[in-house]
Amino acid sequence: MTSRDGGIDDKPGVTIRCQDNPSVRVEFCDRFSLDEDSVHYAVELRAPGLTARADEVVAWIWDSDLAPFLEELAEDYRGWDGERSWQTNDGDIMVSAVFRAGGHVGLTWTLRPWPEAAGGWTASVTTWLEAGEQMASLTSDIRHFLAGEQP
Template sequence: MTSSESVIIRCQDHAAVGVTFRDRFSFDADSVHYAVELRAPGLNARVDEVVSWIWDSDLAPFLEGLAADYRGWEGERSWRTDDADLTVAAVFRSGGYVGLTWTASGGGWGASVTTWLEAGEQVAALAADIRQFLRGER
């Protein structure tokens, strides 16, 4: 689910588990700053200033690559911000599902949740939503 100001990712297997991208802002043409919130039963974590640099590989192309490989892959694929305050590890599960483990960290703490999405369409839609969010296109 996406609005003009956020992207909400809900786990296919457990609706109480999710990730929200929100509070996007930019100081200049070179970067985008945003907050990421993780939630699960007994967990609410937030990192306030995740930074994406326009000249680096951002999250959207990583997710687009996962969507393109909807038939699956072996092992784990991962992505992280330059500051490692947000990392994503992806695995493929039989039956056509992708597990995305989102890890947020900062100031000596870290928290992770895993969301399961259908390979292909759901991951492609997420990639498009993230791309639009990071570009501020709503």
């Protein structure tokens, strides 16, 4: 399940909750843009015993962003074999997707800020969503969030 919501300061964001365990979630928040070529935002992962955040993730307008990747997954709601993956240009965020029987998509969200830095860290959570409507809703929410639009 996804939802567009504002935080305490009423800034837009997107929350993806795992339908199997709603305490597992991914939050896109704190979006800003310094120029016409990029969008910056933060991603938070939350699960029992885990809180991780990557600040200033960058989406470049000339790169393939997250929305088209999610759109392809939503369009293939009947399923696929194997794993599909996407990552930001600098590798701060990676998303891998698998399809399981019953029409559900498992999205494993991995944060790895500063992947080249010594002593860096990695954190992952997996959210399960319905392959059809929930994936289509997530795609729309992410597209609006990255574009800075209200739905």
